[in-house]
Structures are given as C-alpha cells and as structure tokens.
Amino acid sequence: MARITVLGGCGTVGSIAVRTLTELGDFSDIIVADIDTARADWLVEDIGEDCLSAVSCDATDPRSIRAVIKGSDVVLNCAGPFYILAPIILKTVIEEGINYVDVCDDVDATIEILKQDKAAKRAGISALIGMGSSPGVANLLVRFCAEQMLEEVDSIDILHAHGGEPHEGAAVIGHRIHSMSIDIPVFLDGKQKTVKFFEEDGIALQEEIDFHLLGKYRCYPYPHPETVTLPKYIKCKRVTNLGCVIPPKYYSLIMDIVKIGMTSDQPIDVKGGKIAPLDFITAYILDQREKILKETNFGEQRGCLKIVIKGQKAGKPHQYNFSMASVGQSMGEGTGIPAAIGAALMHRGNVQEKGVLPPEACVNPMDFLAVMQGFLKLEGITGKGSPLIIESIDTEGKVKHLSL
Numbered sequence: 001m002a003r004i005t006v007l008g009g010c011g012t013v014g015s016i017a018v019r020t021l022t023e024l025g026d027f028s029d030i031i032v033a034d035i036d037t038a039r040a041d042w043l044v045e046d047i048g049e050d051c052l053s054a055v056s057c058d059a060t061d062p063r064s065i066r067a068v069i070k071g072s073d074v075v076l077n078c079a080g081p082f083y084i085l086a087p088i089i090l091k092t093v094i095e096e097g098i099n100y101v102d103v104c105d106d107v108d109a110t111i112e113i114l115k116q117d118k119a120a121k122r123a124g125i126s127a128l129i130g131m132g133s134s135p136g137v138a139n140l141l142v143r144f145c146a147e148q149m150l151e152e153v154d155s156i157d158i159l160h161a162h163g164g165e166p167h168e169g170a171a172v173i174g175h176r177i178h179s180m181s182i183d184i185p186v187f188l189d190g191k192q193k194t195v196k197f198f199e200e201d202g203i204a205l206q207e208e209i210d211f212h213l214l215g216k217y218r219c220y221p222y223p224h225p226e227t228v229t230l231p232k233y234i235k236c237k238r239v240t241n242l243g244c245v246i247p248p249k250y251y252s253l254i255m256d257i258v259k260i261g262m263t264s265d266q267p268i269d270v271k272g273g274k275i276a277p278l279d280f281i282t283a284y285i286l287d288q289r290e291k292i293l294k295e296t297n298f299g300e301q302r303g304c305l306k307i308v309i310k311g312q313k314a315g316k317p318h319q320y321n322f323s324m325a326s327v328g329q330s331m332g333e334g335t336g337i338p339a340a341i342g343a344a345l346m347h348r349g350n351v352q353e354k355g356v357l358p359p360e361a362c363v364n365p366m367d368f369l370a371v372m373q374g375f376l377k378l379e380g381i382t383g384k385g386s387p388l389i390i391e392s393i394d395t396e397g398k399v400k401h402l403s404l
Helices: 012-024 037-047 062-069 082-095 107-114 117-123 137-148 170-181 226-233 248-259 277-295 331-348 365-376
Strands: 003-007 029-034 052-056 074-077 099-102 126-128 152-163 184-188 191-195 207-211 215-221 238-245 268-270 273-275 302-313 316-327 355-357 389-393 399-402
Touching: 003 012, 003 062, 012 029, 012 037, 012 074, 012 331, 012 365, 029 037, 029 062, 037 052, 052 062, 062 082, 074 082, 074 331, 082 099, 082 107, 082 117, 082 126, 099 331, 107 226, 117 355, 126 331, 137 152, 137 226, 137 302, 137 316, 137 365, 152 207, 152 215, 152 226, 170 248, 170 277, 184 226, 207 302, 226 238, 238 248, 248 277, 273 277, 316 331, 331 365
Parallel strands: 003 029, 003 074, 029 052, 074 099, 099 126, 126 355, 152 238
Antiparallel strands: 152 302, 184 191, 184 238, 207 215, 215 238, 268 273, 302 316, 316 389, 389 399
C-alpha cells in the first residue's frame, strides 16, 4: 500500500495532479490536503475513487503539515505562494523523513530550499523540486538535448506564454507581482547576474517570440529557477527565462500596477477600516481580468512552452526548438501532470539521488518521457494541440521536424 499526500491538492495545479495520480495508479491512498476543506471534499467526490480522501491543512503551520503527511511515502507540494510556503513545508517534510516533490517556480524560494540539501541528505530523502512545466519539463528537455542531440551547448532560452484559464486565484496574482518586483537571475556570458524587470538591463532582454498555435507575443524576463540550476549541470554560456501572460492588455494592467507601487501587504486605514493595498489590488486585477477576456474575445485558454537550445553538432552551429503548445489545456494541466509523473517516478525508484535537487540533476529524461508519452499519447507534430514539437535547424537555416 503506497500513500501520497498532495498539499494544496484542490488548487489549480494540485487538482490536476490529484486526477493524474488517480489515473497513473501508483498510489493506493491519495490524500488531498488543503485549507479549503469544502473544495477538497468536492474534488474527492467529483473524482469518485476509493483511493482518495480529503483533509484540512494549514500549509503555514508545521504542526498542521506534520499531522497530514505522517505515514506518507511521498509528499507532493502544490501549495503556493512558494516564496512563502516552500521553505516551511520542505523543512517539515525532511524532519519527517519523507520523499518530496514540488512545482516551485519562484527563484528566490528555490535558492532558499536548496540550502536544505544537507539536511535532506542526512535524513536520507530525495527532494525533487520544480517538477512542473517551467521549471520541470523544460529542464529535462534541455538535459535530453545536451546529452543526446548536441556535442556542445552554447545557449538555452526558455520561453512561455499562456492565458485564458477558467480560474485564477490570489496566489497566481501574488506570484506575478512578486516576479516583477525582485531581482531576476540570468546567466549571461558564462556568469550569473541579475536584472530588474522595469530597468534597462531587464528591458534589453525583452523579445518578440513566435509561439506555435499562439502567434507572436513580447516576452519579459521571468525569475524562474532554470537560470540558476541549469548552468550547474549543463555546461553553457547563457540561460534565460522569458515569459508573458496573454492577452497582453491583461499583463500590461499588472505591470502598470506594480510600476506605481500599489502592492504593499501592510494594512492602511480606509474609511475607518484596515485594508492591505495588495489585497485590494489582487481583487481588482481579478475583476478586470474577466472584463478584458470578454472585451478581447479571447476564447479558449491556451499556452505554449518553447525552449531554444543552440550549440555545436558535427563541428557546426546547430539549433533545436522544443515546443509544447495547446489550445483548451490549462496552466494547471501543464504543471500538474508533470508533477504527478515526477511523484510516480519517485515512488517507482527512478529517483535515487538524495538531497534537494532540480529535475535535471536527478530525473532521467527518458524515464519521464516514457511515462509522459504513454499518458498523453504523443503523436509527433500532428494535431491541434500536439504536446511536443521538435524543430532541428542547421547552419544554413534549414528546418526539419523531428519526433521522439
């Protein structure tokens, strides 16, 4: 009998991870742990499988976390915002001696939880962090390309655009605001640096990107962990992460609000009451989002993760583009499905390394792709929403489509 506890299990990402775990069948006991007990109960009832149960958990409280994860073989953490919760949760899981997987995409949180590597090794556990889409699938495709397709890697550019999801919560808005407010790590000219979203060094990295199924969108520096972890495991000169949320009018609204500094979480007096500007702004952004989606006739949710890897092949410059694009698939699916597969691989014994490790350090890309291919039924480059598209571009600019 194998047990997994999914923290944040009824959120946008967690609920997809739970559904995927149910379908994969590796765990006979799947605990949906969330502070929103009513929604957790609803999710368990909606899926309707005997292996599922719902429990209440406050992910800010180590005692609450400890109570719900006891007896688990794996803990899958989908509870955000990660820059607040990830260090607390991982520390508690390590103390309980349980293997761990998360989808942390906050670079500052990643840097912080990597400091728990020695503690995880002492406890004899494996902690696979950032096992979503970006980071996650992106890291594994880079490793696959570096090991199987190129002789040398020069540059890695990870690009993403998505929008139109049926639901967005406060944690998602908080993550976007946080991402525009902090120093953004990039790896340029073989050195780790930081840029600012709104300053010249960050603006210089902005780029118009042509995404499969989506079209062209301007992408901006994004503080995802790949720029910090990939250079440690893949020899190269450049790693960047650029992204955007569509439609652009919606993303511009968030940028404008962050620019004028209305994002403090400290309450202020408003007509005799106390309100944090961040709480008001979050509610305002979510309200405006619905209006903008209607005004722009945005239609179905859609997104694309694109990875551009340049290097040397047979002594000549060569480029590979990997794209995972979809129309009708949510951000939750793009992140929750890889997370569930990562947890399944952990339980199957495919992750042997101990410590706190990003995907490229402890997951064999072929193991992951084999499970993903079977689960998603990849079909090369055909179809409206083919999960994986690979372009090979030689030194003369000739493009060839490949499939795994």
